[in-house]
Amino acid sequence: MSSHHIVREKQEPALYIHQLGNFDEEFLGQLLEWSPTLIVAASEYEKVISLGLKVDVVFGNDENISTQENTKFIYSQTASLPTVVKYLISEKYPAVNIISQENKFDDLASFLQDINIVLFTDTDKSYAVKKDFSVWKQAGSIFKIDIVSYFETDNLKQEENGDFVVIKDGFVSFDFITEYLFLSEPLH
Template identity: 35%
Template sequence: MSSHHIVRENQEPAMIVASYDALDEEHMGQLLEWSPTVIANDDTIDFFLAADIKVDAVFSTKEETYQQEQIKNLPIQQEFLPDALNYLIRNNHKAVNIVCNALDEVLEAYCTLINIVVLSHGRRYVYVRHRYEKWKEVGARVFVSESRLKSLVGLKRISSHEFLTEQDGFIYLEFNTNEYVCIGEEI
């Protein structure tokens, strides 16, 4: 990192890893590049320790000491994701990347408290309100619940909840709800 980059604490999105094999090595490396706060669980801690990647906290069902001295071992109160999100919110984190096998409905309850991006098996999901716009290349797939759509521009429906960009350029989605809507894209 060059000297003109100053990274303030909690400036970079934290990282919750519920499944280390839900994201390929290249994308995992990109997320770890800026040394985010990393939270693991009993299923993922060994991956990080074997790869010598710094972990900040482990939510665990057992009391254990790890070779990395700075790791906080925290007991699971509810479930891993809610516990990890509550921990980040208490510690003033504004954003988090979550690596997991599938979207969890519990995430919607946290969207007003922390900016959430989910990465899972070649897809990136974001939670947005009211509208979504983004520049995409022709042929890019976008995943969104049709029941939440008020209008869309630049996309054509290819199957239930799956759309394809028609040309290079901006796509626009407008929603028929004030709730957060989950939008997925291929990475």
């Protein structure tokens, strides 16, 4: 058996490429490691297939796009993030990684009860966490926290620029009263 496993039972997060931009190809390779369902905005399709990738679903309004064999085309006025996330929820995906140029959850927060969403940009990984979340991090690791309400944390120190830095190797925990807290971490 080869070392490249094919997982197609929705155990892995789907990958939606909304805007590829200058996203690092090494990170892209890591997101593709377990052969997730690959969904692409029509505007990014040519760029994605030029990387030698097999696309499962294309979202957009250009019906004349020439797709790969066995690629499903879903007509949509816009390949907006909410449209694609609604599709993934209807298809029973538990999670999705999204590559975009913005890491804002403004249009996506209402879907978080139904699907786990991680947003990737060229520089950051952003995600929502639920109450009593904790994670092990090395000293010096950085979090950017979208402060929408009061929260408490341990093992973090806020810098003058607003970033939060892990003080010592170990767990960082977050306690807050809202449903979610939105965190970002630099990719590099």
